[in-house]
Structures are given as C-alpha cells and as structure tokens.
Amino acid sequence: MALATASKVKPKPKTEEAKVFTWEGTDRRGTRVKGESRAANINAVRADLRRQGVNPNKVKAKPKPLFGGGRKKITGQDLSLFTRQLATMMSAGVPLVQAFDIVGRGHENPAMQDIILSIKQDIESGTAMSIAMAKHPLYFDDLVCSLVAAGEQAGVLDVLLDKIATYKEKTESIKGKIKKALFYPAAVIVVAIFVTVLLLLFVIPQFKELFSGFGADLPAFTLLVIRLSELLGEWWWALLGSVGLFVYSIIYVFKRSRTFREMIDRVSLKIPIIGPILNKAAIARFARTLSTMFAAGVPLVEALQSVSGATGNIIYQDAVMKMREEVATGQSLQLAMRQRDLFPHMVIQMTAIGEESGALDDMLSKVADFYEEQVDNAVDALSSLLEPMIMVVIGGLVGSLIVAMYLPIFKMASVI
Template sequence: MATATRRSKSKPKKDIKHQPKVFTFEWKGVNRDGQRTSGELRGSTIAEIRGILKSQGVTPKGVRKKSASLFKSEKRITAMDIAMITRQIATMLSAGVPLVTTIQLLGRGHEKAKVRELLGNILTEVQSGIPLSDALRPHRLYFDDLYVDLVAAGEHSGSLDAVFDRIATYREKSEALKSKIKKAMFYPAAVVIVAIAVTVLLLLFVVPQFEEIFAGFGAELPAFTQFVLEISRALQSSWYIIAAILFAMVFTFVRAHRNSQAVRDAVDALILKIPAIGPILHKGSMARFARTLATTFSAGVPLIDGLESAAGASGNAVYKKALLKVRQEVMAGMQMNVAMRTTGLFPDMLVQMVMIGEESGGLDDMLNKVANIYEMQVDDAVDGLSSLIEPIMMVVIGTVVGGLIVAMYLPIFQMGKVVG
C-alpha cells in the first residue's frame, strides 16, 4: 500500500524505461474462514498474484494465466459492473483502506479494459486533489446525478464508507428489480414471437406440400382448408412486402418513441393497463420510488431533492408526473403523505406507511420497508406469471399447429367418408 502513495519522482528509472506487461490470472484458494474461493486478478507474474492474495488473507492453491479468447471483443460497462464496483469500494473503505488505494486496486484487478480505463481516469483526478464526486461527474453515462449527489453528501458528512454502502445496496436491489421486470415482459413477448414463427414456417413450407396433393383430388376443398391455403399463397407471393411493412412500422414506432416525449408518456401509461403485466410494473415503480427516496433521505439529501431523484428513478412517466406534483405540494408546505393521497395513484398502504414515517421521524426506515414489500410482491408476481405463461405458450402453439394440421387433413377425412 505504501507504493500506491509514493510520488512519481521516487520511482526507479527502470520502471519508466520498461513497464512490465500486465496479464489476467485465474486463482483458487482458501480464505480466513477455511472456505474455498476463486476469482481473477491482474498482475505481471504469478508470484505477484500470490503476494496480493496472501495480503488479502487468502491462501492460494492454484494460480494460472488466463488464456486469451479467440474472439476477443471490447465488453461494455454494464449497470451491474457499476453496482459491483460500488460494493467493493464500500467494503474496502469500511475496512480502512484509503480511497486512492481502493480505486487503484479495483482498477488494476478488473477484467474489463473499459472499467480499468474508467477507474484510471477517476484515480488521476482524485490524486490531483479533486473531490471524488467531482471526478465522477463527467462520467454521467455510468454515474448518474443521484449517485454523484450521494457521494458528495458523504464527502461533506465524512461518512463516505456508509454512503457507498447505501449506494451499493440501492444499485444491487435496483438491478435485481429491473431484471425481474424484464423477465415479466419477456415471457408474453416470447409466446407471441414463437407462435408467429411456427405459423409462418408451417404456412411457407408445410402447407404448400399439401396443396400439391390436393390439386389431384378434383373435388371442392373444405372452407377452412381453402382459407389456410389462401393465406399460404399470399404469404409466399408477398412475404417481402409484409416484412417491409412490419419493418417500417417497427422503425417508425422506435424512432417516434425515441424522439417524442408525448409518445413515451403514452406508451408508459398504456403498458400500466396491460393485464398481468401492468400490476407488476405498478409495484416496480413504487418499489423504485421508495428505495430511491429512502437512500437519498438517509444520506442527508433534502426531501425536496430526494423527491426529484425518486421521480426520475420511478421508471414510468405516470409515476414521474405524480411524484413531481407531490414535490411541488411539499415545497408549498403540505405533508408528503397528504400530497401522495391527492394524486390518487398510490395505494392506501403506502400512504399510511409514509404518514407513520413522517410522524415518527423514521421516514427512511419506513420507505425501505415499503420497498422491500413491493420488491417481494414483484418477485412473487413474476414467478406466478412465469408459471402461468408456460401452459399458455403450450396451448397457443398447440392450437396454431393443431389448427393447421386439421385444415390440411380435413379433405383426406372427407375423402375417406366418401370412399367408405
């Protein structure tokens, strides 16, 4: 650690002339509690990695250089990467490791080059005397205003380790909630896509084979069979037109959603009304609001500013508009629970718990409990939806395939009756 704080002028000349190559090493070992553990570290030699592990209380059992991938690609920095880095910073700061050393060790040991570059830029700023919050501010793509404001509050209060712990918890729970909501949205989409794909494949490749057989019957086909054959012919002759129309519709919608706030607001309001999906999104927005406001309030951020951050973090335009209205009412002197009730959007249970928190002076604790409740409800709802979607998917695909099979075999059945 002493070498991390040395001035550049004290470094030997050979370090300047010849920088050793840095590699990624995979290691396995046993920690202080006797548990097996493993991971990756970056360094120049195996001996160096063994020394780092021993300094961290890990007895190395095996260290080897990680082999390079044949298909090497630059991996982007994800929100989960930032959450993991935040947790590591919180852990190391609470253990008494200096901030500069913490950033230096994390930057050196990360497997992603972009993360190492990001932490290296932040380290350079911090070493030059710039506060950490100011060093994070230019990197808004990874550290949003809420993140930076909380770090600034921790710097002012002298409790940076506690603030990073709150941010880490907030980020981890937010990413877990986001993953659950994506899962809830994925299953219905998967049902529709699979059903359409199976139908198109059957109409393009299977139905034409039956049409050739039917041509030699010399009898009138059943209406259902004729209907399926007409769809198959239209799809074979005009599939490129249909594909172009679908592509144009999707492209137009995506562009309008990206460029028009009114379209985004309308979509956000619409998806809240979708059966089975809407209730999950409602609970998810309330969980994000409660978790964000609890994190900002417990870190010492004023309630007015916390409400603005919570509005942006709610993830839905309907809730954002409602929370900004609550913020205006609170600025005018109204209690938050009263302002929330006037919106007509928040359930009585949430409003009552906010009221209890305001009256008892433990608003952050109460909001954390609310967030935990809604996160558990989202988890249960997603699991229930997953269990429901699987049989629905089987029924939908079975109905589509079964309907096409019946349409193709109806003429054969009728011929059998005539012959009989």
C-alpha cells in the same frame, strides 16, 4: 481595443486523452516487475512509475485487439459490482485512490475499467470524487453523485457508498424481475409466429401439391390457409421489411417523443397481469430511492427531484415532480401522495407514520422491501401461468393448420 484584448487571451491547451500503456521495469529491490498504467502519454507513465519506486525499462502503448477492440457495453450490473467493491474496500480502511486502482484494474469489462481509472486519475489531481464521477453522467446519475457529495462533506463516505451499493443491487434486482416478466409474453408471441411461418412456408405447400390432383372443391378453411401460404411465399420479403420498419419506427419514436413514451407507460400500467407488476415495481423504486437519499441527509425536496427519474415510468415521474412542488410549499409528503391516484393506502399510511415519528427512511425502506417481494412473487406466478399458455397457443396454431390440411381428406373419406 477589442482586438488588443482578444490577442492577450491565450487558447486553452488541449488535454491529451488518457491511454493504456504496458510497462516493464525493476523495483527498489531489483526485482523485475511489469503491469499496465493509464496516462496521457509515455512520459507521464515513466514519471508515475518513478514516484512508486519502479525504474521503467520498457513502456509502450497497449495494442488494441482486432475487430474494434472487443469492448463490452457497461451495464447496470457492472456499476452495481463496482459500487459494492468500492464500498467494501473503503469499509476495510483502504485509501480511496488505492481502492479505485484495485477495483479498476480488477474489473473484467475494459470500458468500465477505463472509467474507474479515469475517475482515479481525477481524484489524484485533487478533484472531489463526486465531481469526478459527475463527468460520466451516462453511468453516474445525479442521485449517486449527490449521495457521494453528502458522504464527502460529512466524512462518512464509506457509509454512503454502502448505502449506494445496496440501492444499486436492489434496483438492478427489480429491473431483472421486470425484464423477466416482460420476456415471457414476448417469447410466446415470437415462438408462435415462428412456428406458424415455418409451417406456412414449408409444410402447407406440400399439401397444396397433394390437393391439386383431387379434382374437387376444397373446404373454405383449407383454401384460406393455402392462400396465406402462397401470399407469404411470394411476399415474404415485403412482410419482413414491413415488420422491421415497424419495429424501427416504434423504437425511433419512443426515444424521441415524450408524449409517445407517456402513452406507452400509461397503457402498460393497465395491461392485465403485467400492469400490477409494473405498478409495484415503480412504487418499490420510489420508496427505495427516497429512503436511501433521506437516510443520507439529503433534503426531502431535493431528494424528490432525483426520485422522479428513478421510478422508471413517466406517469410516476410526473406525479413525483408535482409532489415535490407541493412539498416545497410546506405540504406534507403523505398528503401530496394522497392527492395522486397512484399510491396504495398502505404506502401512504406508512409514509404518514414515518413523517410523524421522524423515521421516514425506515418506513420507506420497509415499503420497498414489501413491494420488492411482491414483484418477485408476481413474476414467479406469471412464469408458472405462462408456461402452459405457451403450449396451448403453439398447440392451437399447429392444430388449426393440421385440421385445415386434413379437412379435404376427411371430406373424401365421408364421400367414399
């Protein structure tokens, strides 16, 4: 019986992967036209062109460029630009499918273009935009899909897309500022190491040959620098391999161990100068995301679920999830925030005012604006502070090596 039932079940036909085709043809007025279309096969392209009133003469698969196709990685800036362009099109009254077609074909990144046209194809087949976007979770998270779904249900998709675009632009701006804040200390360390290694490998050996004919004891500091130069010259490959292995291990463990990420996030929040910037950035993301979702009509408990992943820090993520559990049992948001030792008094008070006045989204938006400006000012101050520090660190290292090499010369001069 089981075999008879199984024999009646037909396997699902495999869907062909959409490809890009180039075509040439003539329109209804006899004018020659050409372009590109994305479809499963050539027959689908021909059928689509005929529906548009184009008589296709030549259709062929678009050849892939040499050396792997030259595809670029999809960045947050790509997604932000796509959302803003789509919001602008929708606000101008352009139909959804046509808006996707215009934005997709005009995007500079081929990988992003493929995703946009794939979503357009799903929408054309009757799939809701939120569901079509949810098929690409690496690029459209639950937050974006939830907001799009809310816009579709309420018939205000253009308004929600504008809110998403603003949210994306603000969060990308914060990410850029954080990267800028972390770049300067890393630059100081890398440049200092590079200059030191350069001197130890190529300059110090020249002095070593000069000192070999002195016939006198060298100062301890000079001997130390010469030993370091010899060690680096002989074992540079082992040192380079060890550094590479260490960096790879850190990245590997960071991606796979939540405990390790939590430790890194906790320590990073306590680093002088950098820590306060990361704290302010996390609060800005929290406030901006919650404000956007609450303004879109997403229930607070559901909104906090998406907000937790948008803070960019596991410490804040865990805190928001605990707040969500407390809010779900009937506790106010400001009281749940007060029990966490992460939110400043001003943020809690603004949240309390928003809850009491029924304008929580407006209050949180003002909090986000304030902390985004704070992050901007802090990053600018950090840049101004670190520029002279770079010179001091590099100057100190180079100066120390120079002093070490000239100490024997000064010693000889004093004896003479």
